[in-house]
Amino acid sequence: MTKTDVLYNGECPVCSFEMDHYAKIADRDDLPMTFQPLKDNAADWGIDQDDAAKRIHVRRDGQIYVGMDAFILLWRDLPRYGWLATLCSWPVVRPATVFLYDRVVAPLIYGWHKRRQRKAVT
Template sequence: MDEPTKVLFNGECPVCSKEIGHYARYAGKNGLPIRFDDLNTAARDGWGIDADQAARRLYVAHQGEVLSGMPAFRVLWAQMPRYRFLARVTGWPIVRPFTVLAYDRVLAPLIYRWHLRRKSRA
C-alpha cells in the first residue's frame, strides 16, 4: 500500500489551522489517505524541517517527494475530489506563475509575519 500524502502545517496560525482543519475534516469524512502534521508537535521531527522554516509555508510529502508552497497545495488539492479543479486550474501554464507569485511573495510572507507578531506578544 502506498504511503499517505502528508501535510505539515502551523496549527498555531489561525489562518492555517482553519484552512487545513477544513481539509482534514474533508479527508477524514471521505476516508482519504492524507495525514496532517502540526509543526508544533513531535510530528515535525519526521520531516527534517525546523520550526521556523516550516512556519513560512505549507509542506506536503507525496510519493517520496517533499513540496512546498503552491506546488504543495496543488498536490494536496489533487488528492481531494472536491478540490481537484483547483489543482488543475492553478497548474495551467498561464495561471501557475501568478499563483506562485501571489503565494510566495504576498500571502505566505504576510501570514508568516503575522505568526511572528503573535508569537512575540505571547
C-alpha cells in the first residue's frame, strides 16, 4: 500500500475525534498513514492554514485530494470503511455526498472553527 498523509484541523473537536479514530485504526493495522494537524504542517503542504481548515486534505504519490475525494481515498484503505468509500463513489450517490460535504458539512464545521478562534482571542 502506498503511503498516505492526512492533513486536518487538529483544533476542531469534530475533526480531531474523527481523525484520531482513523489514526488508531491505521496504527493498529500498521498502515502507512500519517495524520498531521494543519497548525504545524500546512506550510509543508503548500497550503494556507485557513484554506486547509476548510476541508480535509490527503496526499498520496505527490497528489493532493480535497474534500470527499480525500475521504474516499482514506476510507478505501481503512479496514471496515471500504464499503463507505464504495458507496460514496457510486455515480448516483457521489454528487450528493460532494454537495453535502462541500455545501453543508464542511462550511458548518469551518464556521464553528472560526467562532472558536474569535472567542479565544476575546
